[in-house]
Amino acid sequence: MILARPKTVSSILALVxxxxxxxxxxxxxxxxxxxxxxxxxxxCVAQLLEIAGKKRGFPFEIAQVTVFRQCDNEYLVxxxxxxxKADACxxxxxxVGVQFIAERYPTVMVIPGVDTVGGGGTVMSGVWEExxxxxxxxxxxxxxxxxxxxxxxxxxxxxxCGGSVDGRCxxxxxxxCAWEMIYHRLKKQGRLDSLTRIRPPKxxxxxxxxxxxxxxxxxxxxxxxxxxxx
Amino acid sequence: MSFEPKILAFCCHHxxxxxxxxSGVLRLQYPVNIQIIRVPCxxxxxxxxxxxxxxxGADGVCVAGCLKGNCHYQSGNxxxxxxxxxxxxxxxxxxxxxxxxxxxxxxxxxxxLFARFMAELxxxxxxxxxxxxxxxxxxxxxxxxxxx
Numbered sequence: 002m003i004l005a006r007p008k009t010v011s012s013i014l015a016l017v018x019x020x021x022x023x024x025x026x027x028x029x030x031x032x033x034x035x036x037x038x039x040x041x042x043x044x045c046v047a048q049l050l051e052i053a054g055k056k057r058g059f060p061f062e063i064a065q066v067t068v069f070r071q072c073d074n075e076y077l078v079x080x081x082x083x084x085x086k087a088d089a090c091x092x093x094x095x096x097v098g099v100q101f102i103a104e105r106y107p108t109v110m111v112i113p114g115v116d117t118v119g120g121g122g123t124v125m126s127g128v129w130e131e132x133x134x135x136x137x138x139x140x141x142x143x144x145x146x147x148x149x150x151x152x153x154x155x156x157x158x159x160x161x162c163g164g165s166v167d168g169r170c171x172x173x174x175x176x177x178c179a180w181e182m183i184y185h186r187l188k189k190q191g192r193l194d195s196l197t198r199i200r201p202p203k204x205x206x207x208x209x210x211x212x213x214x215x216x217x218x219x220x221x222x223x224x225x226x227x228x229x230x231x
Numbered sequence: 232m233s234f235e236p237k238i239l240a241f242c243c244h245h246x247x248x249x250x251x252x253x254s255g256v257l258r259l260q261y262p263v264n265i266q267i268i269r270v271p272c273x274x275x276x277x278x279x280x281x282x283x284x285x286x287x288g289a290d291g292v293c294v295a296g297c298l299k300g301n302c303h304y305q306s307g308n309x310x311x312x313x314x315x316x317x318x319x320x321x322x323x324x325x326x327x328x329x330x331x332x333x334x335x336x337x338x339x340x341x342x343x344l345f346a347r348f349m350a351e352l353x354x355x356x357x358x359x360x361x362x363x364x365x366x367x368x369x370x371x372x373x374x375x376x377x378x379x
Contacts, residue, residue: 009321009324010321010325011325014325041277044282045279045321048282048283048285049282050325052282052327053325053327055363056326056327056362058364
């Protein structure tokens with residue numbers, strides 16, 4: 002899932018200063034699981050904005066909505082009526098959701114209510130860890146399901162670097178050395194010899210550092226010939 | 232006319248609510264500004280409930296749970312305590328005094344302590360003044376109708 006971290010309400014307030022009508026929009030997918038943008042968080046942010054508005058003597062009119070998924074246009078329909086009279090929308094969805102809302106309602110200012118962190122999962126209640134850097138070329142088969150791009154502080158493809166002490170990374174004592182973990186798992190699987198093979202540099206053109214990436218699969222695209230004529 | 236704060240207290244059924252009851256049995260008085268809502272456990276009180284109280288016109292809110300280690304649901308009071316700390320930070324972030332929100336830990340036998348806590352809380356909120364000034368306090372009537 003996509004991990005996100007709530008922004009402070011004061012940072013949102015700084016952007017909606019002179020506005021009157023606001024929509025706070027949540028998403029029932031990833032941000033609900035990492036408890037930063039689901040129905041409850043929408044309610045809390047809306048209430049905090051309402052309290053702040055009353056405090057300064059200029060109350061907001063706030064509508065709350067939590068859609069099934071902000072990153073699919075068809076699920077944004079419930080926002081249509083609310084956005085007609087809205088001065089701004091605070092989206093608690095990830096960066097994708099914010100952009101989809103902004104595309105659908107180009108005349109309304111859309112403000113992200115969370116900081117999108119990356120791809121990760123729940124380690125324990127209240128702790129979420131990044132596991133995928135979305136680099137576009139997966140090498141997890143070679144590294145026993147432990148991603149060195151994400152979990153090695155240096156992102157080494159040929160590790161370990163030699164800087165770890167007692168299985169801990171030199172970059173931070175609470176950070177386990179990804180390559181030591183890979184070594185132990187390879188040992189369990191009887192594949193230690195794979196460590197002797199030098200991995201060539203990855204093709205970083207597939208990573209997110211360049212232009213916007215796009216996935217196109219023609220077999221699931223609509224067949225234009227059977228679409229009703231307008 | 233002096234300011235009389237409206238304070239909402241979420242009291243755990245197993246301890247704080249019993250303590251409030253005991254303080255009544257003992258004929259101890261605490262200010263009438265406190266309006267109590269009984270909850271099955273202080274851990275049941277979420278951020279939404281606390282913030283809703285402020286939205287509806289409360290000048291202060293307190294969450295009262297069992298003594299640490301005595302929660303009937305193991306850790307509900309500790310969770311409530313953490314939640315209150317986070318809410319205090321979020322209230323401070325938007326310019327609301329965090330002292331308006333309090334977490335108390337009491338047992339059902341601490342009637343006198345409960346009455347003292349409540350009297351102190353009322354004084355604290357009275358010193359702070361109204362949470363909202365003028366017409367923005369109109370929501371206070373909603374709080375009255377909900378809790379009366």
